[in-house]
């Protein structure tokens with residue numbers, strides 16, 4: 001077991017290094033750093049594109065510039081403001097429910113108390129909000145608090161399955177919790193962001209561009225895809 005854990009850590013280090021050679025080590029991302037605003041943003045990001053999430057968030061901020069104003073929003077008006085991001089009714093409910101609970105429990109709109117909590121407890125607290133799953137919680141913990149949380153979205157899940165880093169039956173949450181302890185110190189953010197970029201640009205859902213992939217040498221699925229083909233073309 002310890003050997004398997006060491007091997008997984010080593011593979012993740014190797015993958016991270018190869019991606020950093022291609023893409024560098026991104027240190028920032030578009031996410032808000034204020035934890036409560038980040039929570040709102042990550043709720044808006046569910047089941048939509050980054051572009052539509054950002055449009056929904058921009059409209060929300062324009063209409064409700066402060067957190068107290070947002071918390072006091074009428075559900076139907078908030079839904080209207082964020083409609084472009086999809087699932088507006090559910091997201092408006094999650095946002096208003098989360099703000100009301102934070103206000104009630106903390107006496108204001110702050111999640112700073114999470115900073116001093118162990119990661120599993122902080123995650124458990126966040127995932128106790130309706131509409132907040134492990135991915136959303138991990139994004140917030142990583143980008144707002146700098147905790148070593150590892151968010152797994154659909155791109156990261158697809159790539160790590162193809163690399164054989166997680167079982168083929170893994171869900172987003174299971175893969176995140178499985179990989180997280182094995183990602184190197186300081187690598188959670190860069191590896192997360194670089195895997196997303198690889199998943200968008202190269203390891204696409206259909207017709208991954210294995211011949212152009214910086215991970216081809218360490219990818220079992222890439223090797224299968226390339227069998228009998230030249231280095232120029234790859235398709236599933």
Ligand code: SF4
Nearest residue numbers: 203208210213219222
């Ligand atoms: S080699 Fe192919 S399957 Fe493997 S990570 Fe790269 S693009 Fe994806």
